[in-house]
Amino acid sequence: MSKKVFKTCRQRFIKFVTTAVHRSLYYHESLSFETVPITDSIKSMGQFLEKPKVEKHNSRGKNDDIRYGLGSMQGWRVDMEDAHATILTLDDNNWSRWSYFGVFDGHAGYRTAVKAAEKLHLQILSSLNTLVADNANEAVPSQVISSQLDFSKFETAIKDAYFKFDHEWREENRNNNQDDKSGSTAISCLIDAERVYFLNVGDSRAILVSSEGRVLLATKDHKPSDQVERQRIQDAGGTVLIQRVNGSLAVSRALGDFEYKNNSNRRPDQQLVSPEPEVTCHSRNLAMDSDKQEEQIAFIVLACDGIWDVMTNEELAAYILGRMHVTDDLNEICNSVLDMCLYKGSKDNMSLIIIAFKTAPVPTPEWKEKDETLNTEIKNKTIEIFNRNPNRTSLDANTIWQQVVTFLNEQSSIREALPIGGESFNDFIDDDFDIKSFSANILQTKLVADYLQHLNELIRTLDAEIKQQVSSNAPVLFRQASSIGTIEDVLENMQSRIGSLKLTVDRISSKVTEPYNKILVRKFQLTRLQNTCDLLRRIKGVLQQTKKLQTFMSPSNTGQQQIELVKASQCLSELDHFTVDTDFTGIDIVEKDLQFVFKARHDIQTQAQDVLENGLNHLNPAQIGTALQVFFNLGTLHDRIQSIEQRLLQNFQTQISEYLDLKQLSRSKDPSNPGRTTMPNIGNTSQFRALLWTNIDKILDLLYVTIAQLYNLSRVLAKKKDPITHATFTDELTKQGHSSDLVGQFWIGAMKSLRKQMKISMSDSYHLRQALEGEYPRLLRLQNDLIARLNQLQPGFSEIEMDLIDKDSLDSEQSQEKQKANLQLNECFEIFEKSYLSILSSRLSDPINLVFSSSSTTKLLPTQQELESFVKLIVNELTVSIVSEALVNKVARNIGKAIQLFAAKCEQSICTDSEGSQVVSAPTAAQLRNISAINILFNFCSMINKMLAEQQNLPLTATTRIADALQCVHSLMNTAIHPFLNSIADCIEAILATMHTEDFSQPAGTQSDSQSSLYMKELQEFIIRIQKDYFTEFQCKDFMYENLAPIACRAIVLFMEHISLVRPLGEGGILRLVVDFAQIEFALSPFCRRLTDLGKYYKILKAFRSLLILTTEEFQNNSAIGDVVPYDIVLHHLFSRAPIEMRSPHQAMNWSINRYIQWLDEHPNMSDRLAMIKGTLETYVQTVRNRQQKEFAPIYVIILNILDKGLASTA
Structure with a gap:
């Protein structure tokens, strides 16, 4: 019996047993979910129901091509978050032959899944219409078929539809002020007459199954553990912890989940969680494969992870195929799958769609009869198991499994349906079967006597099978035995022929050997002759080129020296062709010439290096070009350029280290004791700071000079060309792996070194840090001057984007991100900006706190002189920081905070209760204090506004920030005066209401006609008193x-x-x-x-x-x-x-x-x-x-x- 037969036995037996156990659990009504062991683990998790909701939602439909069935169940989950879409006709116009199906598994809520089920296919339809319209030469065809669509364009259209849906869903939530955190996976398919397209986002899955039960296609789950998905998550700034995105989300692609899509600088497919679908296409015709002409596509399954958590692709395909032989009701099949998954331990919502083609299996009477027989036997056995156990609550799924499996093995009707041996032979036919370990396992887990009896039964079964095979194939075996004699005769004839052939080969070999040896000798002679000729040719070349070299190396006038240097290097280049891979040892005629060549090469390289150094120091392109041509001819251009870069960078690093060394800054010479140095003198701060700023200026000058040298070197490299290939020297360097941007390479290294040295110096010297922090605007001005000079040297230098240096590790490799050159220089000194702004904040807030710190009631409010001093301080700070728009905006923000602090301090002096709002008598002390506060606040606002008007160069952002801060002062003034004004308004209203107590019914001609009313006199007297007692105290008339x-x-x-x-x-x-x-x-x-x-x-x-x-x-x-x-x-x-x-x-x-x-x-x-x-x-x-x-x-x-x-x- 073959290994393949045994594997087939094993698969069929698993299928029968799984079906049987499912039905045994399903048929008996006494078995409740409390008896299944999985329930205890589910209850302990806390986020599930006490009992699962097993009510199912079903729907079905069909057309001329396909039919479908749908089933979904809430299960153990608290809420149903799945949704689905079943559309047999995608569109009545262009897409009438297309169908669309989808399953959407929601998480953290159901809203995204429901929205996708309602709207996603409309977005797909819109993108497909656009695709067809853009690629149609004339009119759009009435019906679109797959062969008319280019797959790459189709895939792009589908992805655009998903991106647009995700974007519009996000905007809808924003417009409705909804902070929806739900998300959803999406597995869907598009079907037409020729192809099936699978669209997958997340860990829901689709499988395409043939009529033989083979899984032709299965979509890929998008999990954070996948290497590609993990890399995208890490590139977006996220992490993968416990196989989840940021330790939370279990899928790496999903619709919704907008809290993972907040990086505005990255495309939708580059976010932590991507809505990008994976599009797969499969033809509906398998006839092109000659080996599978009888195999056809049978059905498609779309299901959420609640199904796939407990069943593999092959298990589900085999189960559904088997049920299709019994029933054509797809809803019944869906429901049986849902029940099986629930019993197998699925804890999630469960939804699946089965889409059957015309080639799917159809029920037959034989299958139905076998199924009914199996159902009857399993049902009876289940009832028997329960009847044998009075305490039925002690039964669990494992107990029923073992007893039903034993029952199935005992049933002859089932055993006859399986190949002989079945599952029993699997252990013995595996490739890695080890008799020792297998025997040890048997001794530990089973009774030896019982298992020996089982093995004897297997041996008898095999003997019977062998006998049956021999008896059934006896004629064939006899025919093979009769042919043995014929085979012996043939073998003897072949042996004699082989002997004759061997003798013939020996005779031919003896005739060929002598000519072969003669040819071999002539070959050696020819080889040595050729080597001698080549050596003589090389000696002649060496002698000729050495003679030329001696001519070029002879002394000449100064103006001709550089030209002879280039020609001499060309001679050396020619000599290299003659001397390469050749040993001239023992040849006296060229020994002295080779010694001269060696010395000449050293002299030429030394002179060329001097010319290059002089050209770089004086920025002379001609000298630089001559030196580079010499190095190119000598073949050392790449090494020389690399050494120049390293030398310049090392020199810059050494200089900044010395210029920022605290000992060098603090060391001073004593005129009376030459050579003697003194230790740092903290009191000599002015001299220390003067030397510090001189050294910083030198650092920036050195940086400019070095950049200028490299810039000129780069220009010459870009102009000089190889006379043979006409490629520039820059191209030659690039071929050898050298960067073509010398300035950029040095700039990145210089910025890295400068930043590192700054951090070291700041940590070593408090005085150095204090000096740079206190005068940060001066440092910023020097930096701006350097950038301006570099822009003059190379227009647009500050805007050139260079590789970004990793801030966390100065020695790390360069990343692929870019950053402008001036921003990289800013980051070298940005460590002082925060401290400067902190000091500035203290300078602005200290005068305010000092003014309001007195406990005396007469010193609660500042004087006019104190206000002027504070405003003058603000003007000075703005003037100093005007060197940088970014800095002045930050300074303005601190000034705004100081203004708010001033308002908050003044607010403590304001009274808003009844004492501050009364108008029936003379002003109280609280009211006078309020009036003084309002006058001071008004004067303060006036002075600030005047200052802003005079600052012509102040950026609009800074002006706006200060003006916005003044709003709190205006608000405080209104807070102080409104209770008082409200009292005035109330009194006026009360006085006017008294007019109705007077008599206005008199006829004309009385004496009172020309007199004002009593209420009016009272009103006038009230307003006059208020004006005299209160209004005259206010200095802010406009307010x-x-x-x-x-x-x-x-x-x-x-x-x-x-x-x-x-x-x-x-x-x-x-x-x-x-x-x-x-x-x-x-x-x-x-x-x-x-x-x-x-x-x-x-x-x-x-x-x-x-x-x-x-x-x-x-x-x-x-x-x-x-x-x-x-x-x-x-x-x-x-x-x-x-x-x-x-x-x-x-x-x-x-x-x-x-x-x-x-x-x-x-x-x-x-x-x-x-x-x-x-x-x-x-x-x-x-x-x-x-x-x-x-x-x-x-x-x-x-x-x-x-x-x-x-x-x-x-x-």
Whole structure:
């Protein structure tokens, strides 16, 4: 029996046993989930249900080509986060032959999965339409098929659709102010008549299965443990901990999960979690493979990881294929898969879609009969197991498994369905079978007697099988035995022929040997002759080139020296061709010449090095070119350029180390004791700092000179060319692995060394660090001067992007990221910027804290002199930092913080309780202190604004930051004055409300007609007292007028509302109100510079005064009504002129006047006010009708007409 047969036995047996155990657990109703061991582990995890939800959601559908079934179940999870999409016809137009299916496994919520199920296919459809339209020569075909689409373009279109969906979903969450952290995997497929496209994001999976049960294709799970995925996560700045992204997310690709997609500098497919789909295509036709002409595609399975966690691809494919032989109900198959996975221990939501093609297996009566028989036997055995165990709660899945397996092995009907031997022979046919270890395992785990009996049974089975094979193949065996004699005759004939052939070969060999030896001797002679000729040719060349070299090396005038140097190097280059790989030992004729050549080479290299050094020092391109040509001819150009770079960089490192050495900076010569040095003198700070800044200037000068030398060297290398290949020297260096950017290479090394030395020097010397931190703007100015000089040398040098140096490790390799040259220089000195800004913050805050530190109540607020000193300090700091826009913006931010601190200190002196807001008596001490604080804050704001106006070179960002900080000062001023102003407004309102206690019903002609009312006199006296006692103390007139103007406007509005409600109103009362109008203008004059500054409120006041002296009939066509004076004010006044039975709105509502005024404040909309008046008129009309009066009051018509105009204007 072959090994392949035994493996087939094993696979079929596993399939039968798995199906049997599943059905045994499924059939018996007494087996609850509490008896399954997996339940205890599930309960202990805390995030699962006490019992799984086994209700299933199913759907099915079909068309002329395919049919599908869907099943999903919540299982042990608290929430159902899976979603799905099943679309048999993707589009009625271009894509009518395409179908779309998808399973979406959500995590951290269901919203992303549901959104993908609803919208993702629409985004895919849009991208495909764009793809077809962009590639169609004429009209778009009515039906698109796979052969019309280029796969690379199709793949790009699919990826664009996923990226757009992810982006739009993120924007939708932002627009709705939703911080949705959910994500979802997505496994989907597109099917047309020719191909199947699989689109995969995450760890859900799809398999394509043939009619023979072979898994033709399986998608790849996107896990952080995958090397490619791990590299992308690390490149995006993340880590992979416990096989999760940042130790949290178990998938490396997903839709949603926007908290992992916040790097705006990287593409969507480069984020920590990528939405990029993996697109796979598979043809639906397998007939092209000659070995598989009878095998066809049967079905597709799309499933979430809740299925794949407990079943392999092959197990699921075999199970579904087997069930298709029994039933054509795909929903039933889906449900049985869900139940099996639940019993096998799946703890997640479970969803799967089965898509069957026409080539899928169909049920047959034979399979159904076998299945029913197996079901009956397993069901009976399960019932028997439970009946044998009274305590059924002690049963678990393992117990049932062992007993059902034993039962299946005993059933002859099942054993007959399997090949002979089956599972029992697997241990003995494995390649790595070891009899010793197998025997030891048997002795430890099983009874030897029982197992020996089992082995004897197996041996008898094999004997029976061998006998059966021999008996069934007896004729064939007999025919093979009869042919043995014929084979012997053939072998004897072949042996004799082989002997004859051997003798023939020996004779030929003896005839060939002698000529071969002669040819070999002639070959040796020819080889030696050729070697002699070559050596003579080389000797001749050496002699000729040496003679030329002696001519070029002879003394000549100075102007000709460089030209002879180049020619001499060319001779040496020619000599190299003659001497390479040749040994001239023992040849006297060339011995002296070779010694001369050796000495000449050394002299030429020395002279060329001197010429190169002189050319670099004087920036002479001609000398540099001559030296480089010599080195090129000698073949040492690459080594020489590399040594120059190393020497310049090492020299720079040595110089900066000496210039920043504390001992060198502190050492001074004593004139009376030459050669004697002294130790650092802390008190000699000025001399120390002067020498320090001189050395820093030297460092930057050295950096400039070195860059200039390398720049000229690079230009010459780019111009000089090989006379044979015409390639530039730069190209030749690049071929040998040398960088073509000499300046960039040196700059990176210099910046690395400078930064390292700065850190060392700062850690060694407190005084050095203190000097550079305190005068950081000066250091920044020197740096800017260097950048300006380098830009003059090489235009745009500061904007050149060079390799970024790793900040964490100065010795690390260069990364692929780039950074501008000026920013790299900034980073060398940025360690001083933070300290400088910290010192600046202290310099700005110390004066403020000092001013407010006194415990004396008279020293709570700063004086004018202290304010000026503080503003002068701010001006000085801005002036010093103007050398850099970035620095001045940061300084401005610190100034803003100091201004906020100043405001916070002043706030402690401000009183906002009743003591600070009273207006009934003279100003209290708290109010005087508030007034002083407001004056000081106002002066401070004025001085800062004046300073900003004078600073012409200040950047807009810095100005804006300081101006924004002043807003807190303005807010504090408003906080200090508003309680006081609110009290004034309340008093004015209370005084105006007293007008209704006076009698305005007198007829005209009385003495009081020309006198102002009592309430007006009280109002005037109040405002005059407030002005005298309070307003004169304020120095900030503009600020006061700005805050008093709203009070004046409010007073005018209240004045007109109360006057319009005065009732009863006689002719004399009207004349007295006209006088009140004039008096209120005088009363409100302290609240603004001119009453005309109040705008429309002053116009309303003037216009309403002129309306008072009109007759009632003249109101109807007056143009000021509505345009200037509000409709409600005019209508209220007309009610005052109406008969007593026509009640005013507040009378109709039984409200007091104060309550009605409050209602007007709460309803500023004119339509609401006119609606109230309209209701009042309707009440009056109803009253007239109830009284059965025949006509309305004459003023009713006028009021009604004006009301209609008002309602029409607000419609």
